[in-house]
Amino acid sequence: MVMAAVQTGxxxxxxxxxxxxxxxxxxxxxxxxxxxxxxxxxLVFDNYWMALFNTALIASIGAIGLNILVGFTxxxxxxQGGFLAVGAFTxxxxxxxxGVPVFFSILGAVLLTAAVGMIFxxxxxxxxxxxxxxxxxxxxxxxxxxxxRWEFLTEGQGFVDVMxxxxxxxxxxxxxxxxxxxxxxxVITIIAAFIATNIFRTGVGRSFMAVRDQDIAASAIGxxxxxxxxxxxxxxxxFVGLAGALMAHYTEIVSWERFTLDISxxxxxxxIVGGLGSVAGSIYGATFITLLPVLTRMAADELxxxxxxxxxxxxxxxxxxxxxxxxxxxxxxPKGLNRIWERIKEYFRYWxxxx
Amino acid sequence: MEEKHVRxxxxxxxxxxxxxxxxxxxxxxxxxxxxxxxxxALTDVNLTVESGTIHSIIGPNGAGKxxxxxxxxxxxxxxxxxxxxxxxxxxxxxTENRRPADLEAKDLSRxxxxxxxxxxxxxxxxxxxxxxxxxVLDNIMLGRHIHTKKDPFMAMLWFGPAKRQEIRQRELVExxxxxxxxxxxxxxxxxxxxxxxxKRVELGRALAMQPALLLLDEPMAGMNVEEKEDMAxxxxxxxxxxxxxxxxxEHDMSVVMDISNRVTVLDFGKVIGDGTPTEVMENPKVIExxxxxxx
Numbered sequence: 001m002v003m004a005a006v007q008t009g010x011x012x013x014x015x016x017x018x019x020x021x022x023x024x025x026x027x028x029x030x031x032x033x034x035x036x037x038x039x040x041x042x043l044v045f046d047n048y049w050m051a052l053f054n055t056a057l058i059a060s061i062g063a064i065g066l067n068i069l070v071g072f073t074x075x076x077x078x079x080q081g082g083f084l085a086v087g088a089f090t091x092x093x094x095x096x097x098x099g100v101p102v103f104f105s106i107l108g109a110v111l112l113t114a115a116v117g118m119i120f121x122x123x124x125x126x127x128x129x130x131x132x133x134x135x136x137x138x139x140x141x142x143x144x145x146x147x148x149r150w151e152f153l154t155e156g157q158g159f160v161d162v163m164x165x166x167x168x169x170x171x172x173x174x175x176x177x178x179x180x181x182x183x184x185x186x187v188i189t190i191i192a193a194f195i196a197t198n199i200f201r202t203g204v205g206r207s208f209m210a211v212r213d214q215d216i217a218a219s220a221i222g223x224x225x226x227x228x229x230x231x232x233x234x235x236x237x238x239f240v241g242l243a244g245a246l247m248a249h250y251t252e253i254v255s256w257e258r259f260t261l262d263i264s265x266x267x268x269x270x271x272i273v274g275g276l277g278s279v280a281g282s283i284y285g286a287t288f289i290t291l292l293p294v295l296t297r298m299a300a301d302e303l304x305x306x307x308x309x310x311x312x313x314x315x316x317x318x319x320x321x322x323x324x325x326x327x328x329x330x331x332x333x334p335k336g337l338n339r340i341w342e343r344i345k346e347y348f349r350y351w352x353x354x355x
Numbered sequence: 356m357e358e359k360h361v362r363x364x365x366x367x368x369x370x371x372x373x374x375x376x377x378x379x380x381x382x383x384x385x386x387x388x389x390x391x392x393x394x395x396a397l398t399d400v401n402l403t404v405e406s407g408t409i410h411s412i413i414g415p416n417g418a419g420k421x422x423x424x425x426x427x428x429x430x431x432x433x434x435x436x437x438x439x440x441x442x443x444x445x446x447x448x449x450t451e452n453r454r455p456a457d458l459e460a461k462d463l464s465r466x467x468x469x470x471x472x473x474x475x476x477x478x479x480x481x482x483x484x485x486x487x488x489x490x491v492l493d494n495i496m497l498g499r500h501i502h503t504k505k506d507p508f509m510a511m512l513w514f515g516p517a518k519r520q521e522i523r524q525r526e527l528v529e530x531x532x533x534x535x536x537x538x539x540x541x542x543x544x545x546x547x548x549x550x551x552x553x554k555r556v557e558l559g560r561a562l563a564m565q566p567a568l569l570l571l572d573e574p575m576a577g578m579n580v581e582e583k584e585d586m587a588x589x590x591x592x593x594x595x596x597x598x599x600x601x602x603x604x605e606h607d608m609s610v611v612m613d614i615s616n617r618v619t620v621l622d623f624g625k626v627i628g629d630g631t632p633t634e635v636m637e638n639p640k641v642i643e644x645x646x647x648x649x650x
Contacts, residue, residue, distance in 0.1 A: 198511050203497075203503035209489055217484035219430075219469050220478055223500055234507075235507055
């Protein structure tokens with residue numbers, strides 16, 4: 001059992017063993033403990049917290065998608081909200097109005113969002129950095145404009161109602177709504193994280209990172225920049241479409257107000273706080289940013305007796321904390337929560353020695 | 356587990372992607388001109404690189420050496436002229452009964468950089484252009500890009516073809532790492548490495564492409580004598596081990612004269628001398644370009 005906590009070094013006898021995600025007993029033990037904790041969560045927390053966790057899980061998938069584009073490929077996108085809307089509306093309309101089974105409607109949402117992302121990614125072939133950010137901002141505006149004005153989408157009511165989830169004959173019950181959703185979302189998030197990790201341990205993902213770090217050199221080693229960027233937009237927005245579709249089925253209502261520019265900014269905050277260019281970081285960041293307003297409110301309530309202004313000015317206070325968090329991370333840990341966690345692991349790996 | 360015989364290790368992979376026999380024309384640049392507005396960077400440059408040689412391009416600052424290399428690798432589009440890369444056709448890969456008909460030539464001057472790379476032209480850059488945030492291993496693995504299947508769905512699945520491909524590529528990459536003695540830096544991010552090591556990683560990345568032609572843009576710039584000797588040794592090693600054709604831009608005349616088989620001298624975008632190192636050294640035009648006209 002001591003071996004489960006302590007390891008001396010990592011020794012590999014084959015490339016195959018080196019390519020495994022978790023090699024050592026401590027790593028595997030840690031993953032097993034994490035799995036048990038995650039499964040036990042619904043037994044401990046009430047519906048309020050479960051709703052928050054579910055939101056965080058959906059946000060994690062969206063953040064992984066955005067991170068593929070921004071963190072791994074270096075193409076800044078402010079269009080996240082718009083792409084989430086594409087996913088949400090597609091899946092909602094497919095199931096509700098066309099009677100497509102949920103599984104296929106979500107798949108359809110993934111594919112359509114990926115395709116839309118590839119089209120809106122075309123400016124990336126010519127633009128970089130800030131200019132690209134503005135171009136993707138345009139995609140956000142265009143998509144939300146279409147969603148608001150195109151009456152076919154909401155049949156004029158301004159929103160789409162979505163039926164309670166029913167997939168492969170299993171339907172969510174009212175009593176255990178949050179718990180059942182939690183298990184579904186947990187599995188999907190883990191699969192999504194796996195897929196994203198796999199992309200970045202193969203040549204495709206490596207070529208994305210090459211485009212991010214040095215695009216001229218990337219083209220000189222044979223990376224087709226056009227293809228790499230468009231593929232990155234497609235893959236990234238596939239994940240975003242999945243998040244959007246899940247959001248539609250989970251909240252059971254889709255309206256454009258949920259997909260404004262604020263959301264795009266919030267997702268950027270998630271990946272900055274979590275760690276640019278890290279799949280695990282996307283999940284940490286998404287969870288952190290989702291829980292931040294709640295924690296702020298709790299803190300304000302606790303401190304309400306001492307400083308009543310906090311409670312009275314709560315919305316302003318929340319915004320300030322949000323901004324402050326991003327600034328603090330940018331200054332003190334630009335690589336985000338993921339890097340902090342890695343440092344903790346490094347520390348305990350050598351503990352009680354310093355190195 | 357009993358082993359019938361002791362397994363010994365040797366380099367399993369050839370680092371050269373060219374099947375042309377030594378001495379044949381590999382690269383032929385004819386009447387190449389490059390203009391930026393009114394500036395004539397290159398004017399009617401003619402150059403022939405033979406397979407299996409180390410061919411140096413020298414010249415004073417601003418002579419157009421890097422421009423020439425950028426034209427070959429597709430980063431600049433030449434205003435006029437041709438850059439023909441000769442290679443063996445698909446048939447007749449065996450060296451016996453090879454006929455001239457089996458040779459084919461591609462014009463590189465109209466191709467985008469990634470297409471040029473796919474034809475087997477690898478290069479290094481004057482100012483190191485590595486993927487800073489990635490490890491040495493990942494940088495060199497990226498050199499395998501043209502030899503890997505890039506199906507995103509295969510990658511997402513990981514198990515099966517994607518994993519097998521990673522392991523197969525890794526075996527070759529480890530040989531490059533061994534050849535260039537980069538083992539101790541394998542998992543370090545390249546951005547943090549010393550200048551000389553970065554230059555070597557860049558060479559490794561180009562080598563991992565198994566190129567037919569290796570273009571090196573000042574691989575020894577900014578190095579001290581010992582580092583230069585090391586780098587020259589690596590270049591000669593590669594040349595001898597793989598029979599790789601190397602086109603080299605270099606300022607240090609002693610290095611150029613020592614390691615190259617052939618030298619081309621550029622000045623103001625024109626070729627002013629071409630031949631063996633000794634011939635070039637005695638060429639009055641070259642002496643004039645380097646030392647100024649004797650009056």
